[in-house]
Amino acid sequence: MEGTEIVEDEGILRPMKCELNHLTMPDGSAMFMQGDTAVVAGIYGPVEARVQKMMYDKASIEVVYTPIKGPPCVDDRMREQIIKETCEAALIATLHPGTAICINVQELQDSGGLLACTVNAACLALINSGLSMKFMIGAVNCMIEKDSQKLILDPDTTQIQEAKATFTFIFDSSKKDLVSCQTTGRFTEKEFLYSFDKCKEASQCVFQFFRSIVTKYATRI
Amino acid sequence: MEVTVGDVAMPGDIIKDISTHNTKDKIILGPGLRRDGEVIVASKAGVLRKGQSATYYIDSYQKRYIPNRGENVVGIVTQKVGDIFKVDIAASEQAGLSYMAFEGASKRNRPDVQVGDVVFAKLLVASKDMEPELVCVDSLGKKGKLGVLSSDGMLFTCSFSLVRKILNPECPLFKMLGKEQAYDLAVGMNGRVWIKARSVHETIAVANAILAAEYTALSEMNSLCNRIAKMLLQQR
Numbered sequence: 001m002e003g004t005e006i007v008e009d010e011g012i013l014r015p016m017k018c019e020l021n022h023l024t025m026p027d028g029s030a031m032f033m034q035g036d037t038a039v040v041a042g043i044y045g046p047v048e049a050r051v052q053k054m055m056y057d058k059a060s061i062e063v064v065y066t067p068i069k070g071p072p073c074v075d076d077r078m079r080e081q082i083i084k085e086t087c088e089a090a091l092i093a094t095l096h097p098g099t100a101i102c103i104n105v106q107e108l109q110d111s112g113g114l115l116a117c118t119v120n121a122a123c124l125a126l127i128n129s130g131l132s133m134k135f136m137i138g139a140v141n142c143m144i145e146k147d148s149q150k151l152i153l154d155p156d157t158t159q160i161q162e163a164k165a166t167f168t169f170i171f172d173s174s175k176k177d178l179v180s181c182q183t184t185g186r187f188t189e190k191e192f193l194y195s196f197d198k199c200k201e202a203s204q205c206v207f208q209f210f211r212s213i214v215t216k217y218a219t220r221i
Numbered sequence: 222m223e224v225t226v227g228d229v230a231m232p233g234d235i236i237k238d239i240s241t242h243n244t245k246d247k248i249i250l251g252p253g254l255r256r257d258g259e260v261i262v263a264s265k266a267g268v269l270r271k272g273q274s275a276t277y278y279i280d281s282y283q284k285r286y287i288p289n290r291g292e293n294v295v296g297i298v299t300q301k302v303g304d305i306f307k308v309d310i311a312a313s314e315q316a317g318l319s320y321m322a323f324e325g326a327s328k329r330n331r332p333d334v335q336v337g338d339v340v341f342a343k344l345l346v347a348s349k350d351m352e353p354e355l356v357c358v359d360s361l362g363k364k365g366k367l368g369v370l371s372s373d374g375m376l377f378t379c380s381f382s383l384v385r386k387i388l389n390p391e392c393p394l395f396k397m398l399g400k401e402q403a404y405d406l407a408v409g410m411n412g413r414v415w416i417k418a419r420s421v422h423e424t425i426a427v428a429n430a431i432l433a434a435e436y437t438a439l440s441e442m443n444s445l446c447n448r449i450a451k452m453l454l455q456q457r
Binding site: 097098172 | 284
């Protein structure tokens with residue numbers, strides 16, 4: 001729906017598309033596309049927690065990530081953990097003690113930046129579910145090219161082949177602070193800080209997109 | 222990001238008008254708003270609205286019910302446990318309904334409530350740490366409109382924004398529908414609506430009218446009701 005330009009010529013986020021309340025059963029859901037990477041997220045909650053997972057002072061957050069085919073592997077478990085911890089930071093879990101909030105994410109297509117896409121989809125689904133949040137979370141993916149040392153924001157699968165290092169940064173919307181970060185490959189401190197700054201700038205486009213989507217749906221009711 | 226009344230607020234946004242308010246004025250924060258130190262921050266996404274005097278709230282979309290004290294809900298009795306009935310009110314936990322909480326109930330004279338019955342009840346206790354508790358009487362011991370709803374009605378669910386819209390005294394929907402056909406109706410704040418009209422056709426027509434009202438402006442309600450009435454005349 002919106003592609004947004006940043007100073008560098010390679011610094012363009014792929015176009016984002018989103019449909020809220022796409023599923024009827026969950027309490028909140030979102031289908032989110034970033035370029036060709038697409039995921040569907042659904043939220044159930046607050047629901048009754050299982051006895052082992054129940055916490056008396058706050059809601060327990062469960063994340064289930066389902067890949068397109070086969071059972072979830074180690075990478076998928078790690079992705080679940082990252083989504084869980086970032087959503088825990090954003091949600092005000094103490095408002096619903098003794099309950100569970102279940103976040104289900106289904107991968108539809110992976111064309112690079114899957115983690116960023118899942119986090120953004122989870123955030124939009126949380127917004128749609130009406131659960132109280134401290135802030136929104138927005139994820140941006142970037143990479144450093146092996147030969148040219150150039151920073152590429154939101155790369156696709158073919159670009160990632162040439163990557164020396166990839167970064168996924170997740171920011172909050174109120175203070176624009178870093179919530180979590182995932183990296184692969186080898187890189188210098190300078191490269192890390194440079195990509196951090198670029199992604200921070202780009203995260204504003206993600207939040208702007210969230211706002212435009214919610215405005216579109218809010219004014220219709 | 223700072224927002225003012227009428228704007229779409231997102232979680233984490235600072236509400237500008239309240240933060241700059243005179244400190245001596247009393248302000249009431251409704252759903253979706255919280256105080257964080259000196260500023261007022263939105264915690265839900267939706268349109269920021271101002272009610273009477275200085276009441277602010279966020280008009281948000283939500284499907285999962287979170288019980289609030291004093292709200293009327295439509296629930297389904299799921300089991301009898303000793304002296305209380307367990308009622309499913311679509312919240313995270315089942316609510317309790319004591320058999321003494323009915324009009325004229327006593328130890329000897331138990332109310333006739335079966336598992337599977339639909340009840341219209343008021344939330345007496347609704348706290349995040351405790352099980353919700355329902356009653357079917359008011360403080361004077363009268364049942365009023367509360368109680369078991371008859372089994373020949375129809376129950377359907379809708380969004381909370383629709384419930385708030387149709388329960389708003391300014392919404393002309395029920396009055397207009399009532400001109401054409403007679404019906405019994407119980408609207409729960411948990412998004413469940415129970416209706417019973419004279420025939421199955423009419424029941425379904427009224428249910429469709431209510432669901433169609435979600436995306437209908439108040440000014441267009443009249444034509445919606447006329448359309449439904451015309452459709453029913455053709456059926457006869």
